[in-house]
Structure formats: C-alpha cells, structure tokens
Amino acid sequence: MPKRVPKPPKMTECELKKIFKVEGVKSARWIVRPVKGMDTTPEAGSIRCKHCYGPVRFYKQKFLDGPVDHVEHVHRVDSESCEAGQHFKGKHSRSATPVL
Ligand SMILES: [Zn+2]
Numbered sequence: 001m002p003k004r005v006p007k008p009p010k011m012t013e014c015e016l017k018k019i020f021k022v023e024g025v026k027s028a029r030w031i032v033r034p035v036k037g038m039d040t041t042p043e044a045g046s047i048r049c050k051h052c053y054g055p056v057r058f059y060k061q062k063f064l065d066g067p068v069d070h071v072e073h074v075h076r077v078d079s080e081s082c083e084a085g086q087h088f089k090g091k092h093s094r095s096a097t098p099v100l
Contacts, residue, residue: 009059009067009068009070009072010086011035011056011070011084012035012068012069013034013035014032014033014048014050014056015030015031015033015047015050015053016030016033016042016046017030017031017046017047017099018030018031032050034069035071036068036069038058038069040058041058047071048099049071049073049078049082049095051084051092052078052082052085052092052094052098053094053095053098053099053100054073054074054075054078054082054098054099055074055075055097056071056073056074057073057074058071059071059072072086073085073086075097077096078097081093081095082095
C-alpha cells in the first residue's frame with residue numbers, strides 16, 4: 001500500500017489586524033502575513049482569510065510530519081465560495097460575514 005500523503009494546507013497565510021494609534025486615534029490596518037510564527041491564540045476578530053475576508057480558525061502544527069501552521073475557514077459556506085477554501089466549488093466570492 002502506498003503511503004497516503006495528505007495535501008499540504010493551502011491557507012498558510014492570513015490577514016492580521018494591526019491597530020495603529022495616530023495622534024490618539026486608533027485605526028486598524030490588515031496585513032498579510034504567514035501563519036507560521038503567529039501567536040497560538042490570536043485574538044478573536046484579529047485574523048481573517050486574505051482571499052474572502054471571512055473569519056478563520058488558527059491551527060498550530062502538532063506533529064513533525066503533520067500539517068504546518070495554517071488557518072481554515074470558520075464557516076463551511078466560506079470554504080465553499082472562497083478560492084482558498086478546502087471545499088471550494090469553483091466560483092469565488094467574498095464572505096457574507098467578513099471580519100472587518
Ligand atoms: Zn477565504
């Protein structure tokens with residue numbers, strides 16, 4: 001039996017919300033960055049998919065030969081309508097519930 005090699009995760013990059021304070025006024029900016037090396041528990045609402053802006057869940061690599069650090073869509077519907085989704089059906093659209 002050939003060893004089944006799992007597909008590497010597609011979403012190894014995400015967008016991280018950075019808060020800047022300019023003259024006392026807070027403003028947010030989304031920055032694309034690799035998931036690798038991120039905090040284990042990013043704050044809720046501080047990460048999103050860089051393709052559809054949908055909410056994502058953070059997955060840390062658990063085993064040496066396991067999937068590398070990555071994110072996955074929280075909502076199945078995002079996964080189906082996002083080009084980076086695991087269940088992508090072929091027509092990309094922005095998340096109906098984007099993280100802004
Ligand atoms: Zn997406």
